[in-house]
Every structure is written in C-alpha cells, then in structure tokens.
Amino acid sequence: MPQYLSGDCPACGEARSVALGAPDLSRDPVGAPSGSRVLQCRSCGHLRIDPMPLWSEADFQLLYGDGYFVPDSPRWGRIRESVNPNARYSRIQTIIKTEKRDLLEVGSGIYAHFCAKLAQEGWKVLAQEPSPDFQKKLQAKGLAVVGEGFLELPEGRTFSLIYADSVFEHVADPRAYFQKAFRLLEPGGVLYLVFPRERSLLGNLKQILSRIRGTHCPFLSAYKPPYHLHGYSPKSVAKFAQASGFELPLVFVGEDWFWLQALERLPPVIGHLAAGLFWIADKLGFSGNLEVGLRKSGPA
Numbered sequence: 001m002p003q004y005l006s007g008d009c010p011a012c013g014e015a016r017s018v019a020l021g022a023p024d025l026s027r028d029p030v031g032a033p034s035g036s037r038v039l040q041c042r043s044c045g046h047l048r049i050d051p052m053p054l055w056s057e058a059d060f061q062l063l064y065g066d067g068y069f070v071p072d073s074p075r076w077g078r079i080r081e082s083v084n085p086n087a088r089y090s091r092i093q094t095i096i097k098t099e100k101r102d103l104l105e106v107g108s109g110i111y112a113h114f115c116a117k118l119a120q121e122g123w124k125v126l127a128q129e130p131s132p133d134f135q136k137k138l139q140a141k142g143l144a145v146v147g148e149g150f151l152e153l154p155e156g157r158t159f160s161l162i163y164a165d166s167v168f169e170h171v172a173d174p175r176a177y178f179q180k181a182f183r184l185l186e187p188g189g190v191l192y193l194v195f196p197r198e199r200s201l202l203g204n205l206k207q208i209l210s211r212i213r214g215t216h217c218p219f220l221s222a223y224k225p226p227y228h229l230h231g232y233s234p235k236s237v238a239k240f241a242q243a244s245g246f247e248l249p250l251v252f253v254g255e256d257w258f259w260l261q262a263l264e265r266l267p268p269v270i271g272h273l274a275a276g277l278f279w280i281a282d283k284l285g286f287s288g289n290l291e292v293g294l295r296k297s298g299p300a
Contacts, residue, residue, distance in 0.1 A: 002030055002059050004051035010175050011236040011243075014043035021210065021217030023049060028223040029062055038217040044239050047198055047231030049222040054172050063227050066133060069110055073264055079257060085117035087255065088192065088291065092161065095249045095293045097188030100160040104128060104184065106150050107167035110137045114163050119143070123161075128153065151180050158186045165194040169228045178244040178294075187298030191246065193291065198231035200288035201281040202258060237292050250293030254282055257289075 008015045017039040025032055032053065039050045055063070072080060101123040105115045108127040115125040127138050127145045138145045146153065162181050168174050181191045197203070198219045206218035220228045234251045241248040259282070262274035281287065 002053040002055050004033060004053055005172075006051045009041035009044065009046050009236075010048065010173065010230075011046040011239040012041060012044045014041050016042040017050075018042060020047075020207065020219060023220060023222050024216040025223055030059055030223070032223050036222070038219050038222075041236065044236040045199070045233040046236035046239075047219055047233075049220055049229050052172050052229060053222070060130070064131065068225065075264070076257070076260065079260070080111070081113050082117075084255070085114050088114070088163075088194070089117060089121070091250060091252060091291070092190055092192055092293060095295055096161065096190045097295065098160045098186045100186050100189070102126075102159045102186075103161045103163060104159045106162060106164040106181075107170075108134075108138065110134050112138055112141070112143055114165065115143050116141070118161075126159075151176060153180070153184065155183050157184075158189070159184055160186050160189040162189070162191045164192075166196065166226075168193055169195055169230045169232065170226075172229060174230055175240060175243060178240045178246070181294075182244050182246060182296060185296040187296055189296050191294040191296075193237075193294070195232045195290045195292075196226075196228065197233075197253065197256070197288050197290040198228075199233065200256065200258075201286035202278070202288055204286075232290060234290070234292070237290075237294075241292075241294050244294075245296070246294035247297050248292065248294055250291075252291040252293075253285055253289065254287045255289055256282055256287045258282065258287075 020038045020040055023036050023038055033051060037050050040047050103118045103123050103125045105112055106128050108115060108129045112127045115127050119125045127143050128150055129135050129138060129145055130147055130149055135145045135147055162185060168177055171177055210218050220231055222229055238248050258278040259275035262278055263271045266274055
C-alpha cells in the first residue's frame with residue numbers, strides 16, 4: 001500500500017489551487033483515500049492528484065505489469081515506431097548544442113522506439129527500464145538496458161540527450177526527475193519530454209460532461225490505467241525548467257493522433273465526423289499532445 005502526501009504545486013510552489021473534482025476510484029487497485037481530489041494550480045495551471053501517492057516497488061509491479069501495454073493497431077504501430085520518432089528527432093536537432101551522440105531513454109517500456117531510431121542514426125543508446133520482464137524484451141531487440149530506477153542512476157556517465165515519452169506524469173516527485181536529468185546531461189544537451197495534454201479539446205469536453213452528469217473528474221486517471229498523477233502545461237513545464245536550471249527553447253503542441261483513434265474506434269459516420277473535429281482542434285492548438293525540449297546551458 002502506498003503512502004500519501006499533500007503539498008503545494010510541485011511546479012511553482014503555489015499553495016492556492018482549484019479542485020476540479022474527485023478521481024474515479026471504481027477500479028482502484030491500491031485503496032486510495034476516499035477524499036482524493038484532482039487539483040489545478042491557480043498560478044501555472046499544473047494538474048495533480050491530492051493526496052499524492054508514493055508508490056512502493058510492489059505498487060509499481062501491480063500497476064504496470066504485463067497487462068498494462070495493449071497491442072497497437074498496425075497503423076498506430078507504424079506511427080509510434082517511425083512517424084513520431086522521426087518528427088521528434090528533427091525537432092531535437094534544431095535545439096541540441098553538443099556534438100556528443102549518447103541517448104538515454106527513460107521508462108522505455110517494451111518498445112524503446114526512440115532508442116531504435118537513434119541507433120539507426122549512429123547514436124550510442126541506453127534504455128532505462130526497471131521491470132525485469134520488460135528488460136528481457138528490450139534485450140531481445142539487441143538494446144543495451146539499465147535496470148536501476150532513474151533517480152538511482154549513477155552520475156559518472158553523462159548523456160547528450162535524455163528522452164522520456166509519457167513518463168513524468170506517472171511520478172510522485174517530478175521536480176526530482178527534472179533535477180536528475182539536469183545532472184545527467186552534457187552542457188548543451190537536451191531533455192525531451194512528451195506528455196498527454198489533459199487540457200485538450202477532448203479533455204475539456206469530458207470535464208464539461210462530467211460536471212453536467214455529476215460524475216468523477218476525467219483528468220489524470222490516477223487510480224485506473226494509465227495512472228497519471230500529473231498534468232503538465234507549457235507554463236508549468238517552464239516553472240520546472242527554471243527551478244532545475246534548464247533553458248526551454250522548444251514547446252510543441254500538436255500531433256496527438258486523436259483523429260486516427262476516432263476512425264479506428266467509432267462507427268464509420270460518427271468516426272469520420274469526430275476525426276475531422278479532432279484534426280481541426282489539433283491544428284488550432286487544442287491538441288492532446290505536449291512536447292518540450294529543455295536544454296542545459298553552457299559550452300559543449
């Protein structure tokens with residue numbers, strides 16, 4: 001069973017917050033407090049669950065076991081395997097300021113698509129994944145793997161790029177993760193993060209419907225898959241960057257691929273209408289995908 005703590009906004013330290021509602025506890029596997037709430041910081045807009053669970057190793061194994069990852073559809077699999085890594089690598093190349101080519105992918109799961117992409121580009125790559133079962137699957141792909149938790153990694157080796165796709169929203173203390181990444185980076189190196197953007201068009205529509213129906217808050221899903229504890233905004237990321245010593249040269253909102261999911265999951269007519277709406281929303285800045293590139297300053 002986890003321990004629980006309450007506190008101020010982890011991004012900016014603001015004590016004031018807005019309660020957006022209660023999380024869905026109908027599938028709670030760990031016995032969350034009945035008074036749990038989803039809070040939004042009044043200053044930077046960061047979302048968090050309160051009180052914050054401090055997962056034990058047993059909790060992690062329970063929440064993120066083999067059943068956590070579901071197979072991709074062929075089309076979505078191609079996007080995750082090649083389209084997204086190619087686009088993100090192109091963005092990273094515009095901001096990185098070191099000639100070293102050494103990647104650490106954090107929380108790579110069973111895929112490590114970005115490791116595979118950069119290995120093809122001639123980079124030295126390392127996948128960080130604490131699950132022994134997932135480590136075996138990555139090693140079977142020929143990837144170098146380290147099993148320590150990210151915060152426990154030794155700091156004798158530094159990297160020019162640290163990449164984490166859908167990781168930092170799962171951790172109780174994100175500031176510790178930003179600070180650790182800063183210490184592990186070469187000067188001029190980049191921390192590239194991908195987050196689900198809770199305050200997207202779809203997320204806001206779900207919140208409006210939940211208020212009308214009087215149901216649980218749809219943001220974060222802290223106690224059912226995907227077990228998100230934090231919801232980042234460009235402003236809250238800027239606060240984390242400032243507190244950790246990073247520059248923030250890149251903020252990208254877009255390419256959430258919700259339109260594709262609508263086509264694959266909804267009946268034909270409804271699916272096409274929803275896909276068109278999500279495509280327009282994505283182009284107008286209401287996307288469900290947030291990507292940021294933080295850089296460690298200084299000469300390479």
